[in-house]
Amino acid sequence: MTEDIREFAHKVETFIREVVIPYEKDPRRDSHGPSDELVMELREKARAAGVLTPHIRPDGTHLSQRDTATVLRKTGLSLLGPVACNTMAPDEGNMFLLGKTASAAQKQRFLEPLVAGRARSAFFMTEPAEEDGAGSDPSMLKTRAELQGDHWVINGRKAFITGVKGAKIGIVMANTGTPEKLAATMFLVDLPNPALKIDCVLDTIDNSMPGGHAVITIENLRIPHDQVLGSPGEGxxxxxxxxxxxxxxxxxxxxxxxxxxxxxxxxxxxxxxxxxxxxxxxxxxxxxxxxxxxxxxxxxxxxxxxxxxxxxxxxxxxxxxxxxxxxxxxxxxxxxxxxxxxxxxxxxxxxxxxxxxxxxxxxxxxxxxxxxxxxxxxxxxxxxxxxxxxxxxx
Structure with a gap:
C-alpha cells in the first residue's frame, strides 16, 4: 500500500466515523433501505469531504483492486457508508463494467452521472424462480429482445432487481438469440420507463440498499441499437x-x-x-x-x-x-x-x-x-x- 492510499483510506474512515455514523439513527429509511433524500444529503457531504466515489480517480481511471479493497473496507464501517461514498452495489459494479466496455458516447450519457453520484442504477439479470427464470444459472434467461427496424423490443420479467426504485440508469440482460440457442445481450436503459413496471418491492432480510429489491415486468421496452452495450450476443x-x-x-x-x-x-x-x-x-x-x-x-x-x-x-x-x-x-x-x-x-x-x-x-x-x-x-x-x-x- 502506498502512503497516498493509506492517507486517503484514513480520510475515508474519518468521514465515515465522524459524519456518516451519526446518521445511522436518521428516520429517513424504511424496510427497503434509505430514502433518496438521505442518500443525496450524504453524498453532498461526501463530495464536500473529497471522498465521493473514492475508487475512481478524477481522470476516470479505476484504483487497483488492492487499493480499492483498502478504501471500500473503510466505507463499509457503516452500512450507510457505501451509500454515502457511492461505493455501493449495484452501482459500483455497473461503473466498473461501463468503464471497461461502454463507448465514449455511452460513458458520457450513462457512466458520468453514476461516477458523479447524481444517479443510481440497477442491473436486470435475475428472473422469477417460480417462472424458471435465470438466477444462479444465467443460461435459463427467458427475457427476450427482438430487433424491429432500428430498435430492440424487450419483453420479460425480472426479480430481485436491487435499487430499481429511484434509479435513473439500467442495464438489462435479454436473450437476442433463439429459444434453442441462447445469445445474451446487455442494453442500457434510461429510468424510469413506462415499459418497466415495478410489480412489488420485496420485503427481504436485508435493508441497506436504496430502493430495495424489486420484481419487474418488462413490456415492449424499445431500445435504440446504439444503447446496446458491446455487441449483440456478448452479454x-x-x-x-x-x-x-x-x-x-x-x-x-x-x-x-x-x-x-x-x-x-x-x-x-x-x-x-x-x-x-x-x-x-x-x-x-x-x-x-x-x-x-x-x-x-x-x-x-x-x-x-x-x-x-x-x-x-x-x-x-x-x-x-x-x-x-x-x-x-x-x-x-x-x-x-x-x-x-x-x-x-x-x-x-x-x-x-x-x-x-x-x-x-x-x-x-x-x-x-x-x-x-x-x-x-x-x-x-x-x-x-x-x-x-x-x-x-x-
Missing part, C-alpha cells in the same frame, strides 16, 4: 468483466461492516460485568471474540489474494468464487458471534450488530450462493484432474 462475455470485481467488492464492504460489529461487541464485553467479572474474561465470550479476530484476518488475506490475481490481468473467476465463499461464510460467523456476545442487546431491531448480521446472512446468497460456487469449483477440480490423467496417458 455473457461482458458479465464476466463485471463478475469477479463485483463479488470481491461485496467482500470488501462487508469486511468493513464486520470489523465495526467486532468493535461494538468488544466494547460491550469489556464493560459489561456478569458473575463478578467482565464478560471478556469469561472464556465462552473471550474466545468468540478471538475466533472473530482470526476470521477477520483470514477474510482480509483472501480479499488481498484475489485482488492481486485480478490486478495481474486474470478474470479471476475461480479465485473470486473461493474468496466469496470463504469471506461470506467467515463474516457470517463473525456477525453471529457478535450477536451472541451481546445477548439480548444484540438482537434489538436496528442495533448495528443486528443489522450487520442480517446483511451478511443475505450476502451468503447474493452474487451466487455458497453451494453454487462450490459446485463450480468442483467442476473445475474434475476438469483439471481429467486433463492431468489425459496428459499422463498420452
Amino acid at each position: 455473457f462475455k461482458l458479465a464476466q468483466v463485471r463478475l469477479s470485481p463485483a463479488r470481491l467488492s461485496h467482500c470488501m464492504r462487508w469486511l468493513g461492516a464486520c470489523i465495526r460489529a467486532q468493535e461494538i461487541a468488544t466494547a460491550y464485553a469489556c464493560r459489561r460485568r456478569a458473575f463478578s467479572q467482565l464478560l471478556i474474561d469469561h472464556e465462552g465470550v473471550g474466545f468468540q471474540l478471538a475466533d472473530n479476530l482470526i476470521d477477520l484476518q483470514q477474510a482480509e488475506l483472501m480479499i488481498d489474494w484475489c485482488a492481486g490475481v485480478l490486478d495481474g490481468g486474470s478474470l479471476g473467476t475461480a479465485e473470486s468464487s473461493m474468496t466469496k465463499v470463504a469471506v461470506a461464510d467467515a463474516l457470517f460467523r463473525v456477525a453471529d458471534r457478535c450477536v451472541q456476545v451481546m445477548g439480548g442487546t444484540g438482537v434489538i431491531r436496528d442495533a448495528i450488530v443486528e443489522q450487520v448480521f442480517r446483511e451478511v446472512r443475505a450476502f451468503r446468497i447474493y452474487d451466487g450462493p455458497t453451494e453454487v460456487h462450490k459446485w463450480s469449483l468442483a467442476k473445475k477440480i474434475k476438469r483439471e484432474h481429467l486433463k492431468a490423467v489425459a496428459r499422463g496417458s498420452a
